[in-house]
Amino acid sequence: MDEFSFINSIKQISYKQPSLVKGIGDDAAVFRSEKDIVTAVDTFVEGIHFSRETMSPFQTGYRALAANISDLAAMGARPAFYLVSVVISKTWTLKEVEEIFSGMKELARYDHMDLIGGDTVSGSELSISITVIGLVEKGMARFRHTAQPGDHVFVTGTLGDARAGLHILTDKTSSYINSSYFVKRHQMPSPRSTFAVSLAGIDRITLNDVSDGIGNEANEIAEASDVTITLYDETIPVSDDFQQFPPSFQQEWKYFGGEDFELLGTVAEENWDALARIANDTGTQLTKIGFVSEAEKEPSVYVIKDNRKTRLDKNGYTHLK
Numbered sequence: 001m002d003e004f005s006f007i008n009s010i011k012q013i014s015y016k017q018p019s020l021v022k023g024i025g026d027d028a029a030v031f032r033s034e035k036d037i038v039t040a041v042d043t044f045v046e047g048i049h050f051s052r053e054t055m056s057p058f059q060t061g062y063r064a065l066a067a068n069i070s071d072l073a074a075m076g077a078r079p080a081f082y083l084v085s086v087v088i089s090k091t092w093t094l095k096e097v098e099e100i101f102s103g104m105k106e107l108a109r110y111d112h113m114d115l116i117g118g119d120t121v122s123g124s125e126l127s128i129s130i131t132v133i134g135l136v137e138k139g140m141a142r143f144r145h146t147a148q149p150g151d152h153v154f155v156t157g158t159l160g161d162a163r164a165g166l167h168i169l170t171d172k173t174s175s176y177i178n179s180s181y182f183v184k185r186h187q188m189p190s191p192r193s194t195f196a197v198s199l200a201g202i203d204r205i206t207l208n209d210v211s212d213g214i215g216n217e218a219n220e221i222a223e224a225s226d227v228t229i230t231l232y233d234e235t236i237p238v239s240d241d242f243q244q245f246p247p248s249f250q251q252e253w254k255y256f257g258g259e260d261f262e263l264l265g266t267v268a269e270e271n272w273d274a275l276a277r278i279a280n281d282t283g284t285q286l287t288k289i290g291f292v293s294e295a296e297k298e299p300s301v302y303v304i305k306d307n308r309k310t311r312l313d314k315n316g317y318t319h320l321k
Helices: 003-010 057-074 092-110 161-170 177-188 194-202 212-227 241-243 247-256 269-281
Strands: 018-022 036-046 077-091 114-123 127-136 153-156 205-209 229-232 263-267 286-294 300-305 308-311
Touching: 036 057, 036 194, 057 077, 057 092, 057 177, 057 194, 057 205, 077 092, 077 194, 092 114, 153 229, 153 269, 161 177, 161 247, 177 212, 194 269, 205 212, 212 247, 212 300, 229 308, 241 247, 247 263, 263 300, 269 286
Parallel strands: 077 114, 229 300
Antiparallel strands: 036 127, 077 127, 153 263, 153 286, 205 263, 229 286, 300 308
């Protein structure tokens, strides 16, 4: 199969977004918008971001697009379009690559996204670069720099599940309770786009998606907003069966496991009830886990556990370290 045949095999027959003027088939795509445009891009490389030992091609595509949609959710944007450039290694068949696109298509269908372009080349290892485009009402994009003293700190869902799922997939010597749940959280996460878009009625809310763990995400908010964030360890939400893992693993994974693609955020006290109602209406688990205060010497994050206050610095995997 040549490049043109491959493109035809993944091209959509019809499009979902009414703002799209031209999708795949010309030198570039065209769409109109009366809203602010939000865009993000991520690259996923075999052996670094994904492995055939722990994910099928379908799951690889699904998870790659999920990570990008989560970035849009953190900005309060509704997903609309995506473009995919893929470097295809000789160790991957075209059918397997088509399965990657099928995984993306499955998630895109749920979020009413259209594939509107991309590129394919050959290379030594498989890599996938996805650009996503979202739309948000003018002036209503969410940023990390808007947290203020007095805000509540909250998080959606439960934390550490994805890292637990990866552990289960790579640990061939043990059996685990509810392993399928944790594995699915790793392989096919669910971005919180519906919840995020539903927050449009709240004037000020700070959001950050949990891709690197809340220890890192909380520090990013603190630094951008020039504040101190304090978290209560006993309130950090975890799944019931998370307790089966060693305590040291639990502690590391819930703060720095990452790739849960939940949302960490801050909101003013007067908007907490509205936030809780939106969470209930969208079926989103919501937990208050801390508070924001003025930075003393520098922006920082602290955790209170067993009546002891400890600074929580950035940790975990970072690129170009």
